[in-house]
Amino acid sequence: MTARAVATALNPFLKNGRVHLVNIHAPSVMSHFQSPIENLDATPLLAESIGTMGLKDAVVISPDKGAVAMAKTAAATLGCDCDYLQKTRLSGTEVSMAPKEVNVKGRDVVIFDDMIATGAPWLRQ
Numbered sequence: 001m002t003a004r005a006v007a008t009a010l011n012p013f014l015k016n017g018r019v020h021l022v023n024i025h026a027p028s029v030m031s032h033f034q035s036p037i038e039n040l041d042a043t044p045l046l047a048e049s050i051g052t053m054g055l056k057d058a059v060v061i062s063p064d065k066g067a068v069a070m071a072k073t074a075a076a077t078l079g080c081d082c083d084y085l086q087k088t089r090l091s092g093t094e095v096s097m098a099p100k101e102v103n104v105k106g107r108d109v110v111i112f113d114d115m116i117a118t119g120a121p122w123l124r125q
Helices: 003-013 027-032 044-053 065-078
Strands: 021-024 037-040 057-063 081-083 086-089 095-098 107-109
Touching: 003 027, 021 081, 021 086, 027 037, 057 065, 065 081
Parallel strands: 021 037, 057 081, 057 107
Antiparallel strands: 086 095
16 A cells, blocks of 8 residues: 555544654655654664674674665664665566675674565565
């Protein structure tokens, strides 16, 4: 569903309410809601939870520039390095990754991304 469709469906029920979104991908989505709205960032909480896993020389990686801010927040919370990969979207389901010189050998890698592109059946195989 599009954000506009969700907002249209919910707006009549939110007359005296408030909308809380979590890590919204496109802030423009917020304009479709008629109630007060807030975009919450769950990244620090996720990173804190990951930090309890006993990571070994962790590095946080973002698969593209779109999630770098999220990755930097997570890395700051974890107290570790952060970097991103160069990604080119070829289609709705295909991407090309150009690796950077990120030394991950012997390190625990934590990937933070800002969205899932598709729930296609091939992802569940």
